[in-house]
Amino acid sequence: MAHPLPSPSDDIELRPPSDDPRQSPEYVMTSLAGAMTLGIEKGKFARPEIVLTGLNILTTYPQNCVANCSYCGVSRERRTPREETTFIRVKWPIVAVDELIERTNSVPHQMRRLCVGMLANRPSYQHSLEIIRQFRERTPLLISGLITASLIHSRHDLEQIRDAGADRVDIAIDAATPELFEQHRGRPVKGPHRWEHFWWVTELAxxxxxxxxxxxxxxAGLGETEQEFLSACQRAQDMGVVTHVFSFNPEPSTLLGDYPQPPIGHYRRIQLGRYLINELGVNVAHFRFNQAGQVASYQVDPDWLDRIIESGRPFMTSGCPDETGETACNRPYGNGRPSEKIRNFPFAPTADDIRDIREQLWSDWAGDTDA
Structure with a gap:
């Protein structure tokens, strides 16, 4: 069942524009993991196995994002000053593009790919093109464009992203059903995004x-069933499009700031199902679901499935790859804080991690009743 939302706008004070003049295309927000890796922020990763292999950045403006997605840390009505803003519950410092490029070329690191994300603000599309060009011309990083589909109106818009230097694009659809998309990103929260347009841009790409x-x-965790989520993965797969899975992680002072993350069993079953669909060609129609819409069985050979689970690969971060095909965008803080149980592993899970995953997989299961 979908989360009920508080009444938007009427009882929420808009976050005032920042006095900080730094904005794109000269400046971007940078993931905390990237800022740490490049020596901009102090800190260390919670596990010694973590090595950042992808740099994530996002356009930034003194004005708020024009969108108002219920779960997003940069949403228009989030009641937090920009200087205190988090995104996915961690700090995203503002850094000059020139400094990022200089450090990318001079500081030792293992990053292979850059992801350039757009806020929904009108100038963000053109600014993203400028940023992509700068990194393409001045660094060896592969580049992905993380598209805000509402800013894309034609095939030419996508061609410009490609021609600027991005070899891949991703579209953040986020919600797995049209009803949930509308509830969390559309008219009820006075947002500009539309489900049909996001899928149109995906197919056009x-x-x-x-x-x-x-x-x-x-x-995962916006109110969908596992059947609904994995059906959206299959829709993308049928188009030749891969799905990158995130766990909802509540941002304080957003409309969903008081809602919990989804049960970890729900998330593990989705991860395993997505891996079977995207990586191994199993169709969601092959799965069996119970009355709660949970996976009751993947209906594949048990020994084969056990080997897949033991590999740990379904539970690793799904993201854009490096030149070898391995995930480069491994987002160490993309789904939770360092003190929390890892949901997307940014490294190969250890034997202890696999034991935890096996315990988690069916921990909240409602039982094997037919849908």
């Missing part, structure tokens, strides 16, 4: 970028 280089983002 497959005509501009080579096969296998278009992806979508989906966020």
């Amino acid at each position: 497959t005509t501009v970028f080579p096969p296998g280089t278009v992806g979508i983002h989906l966020v």
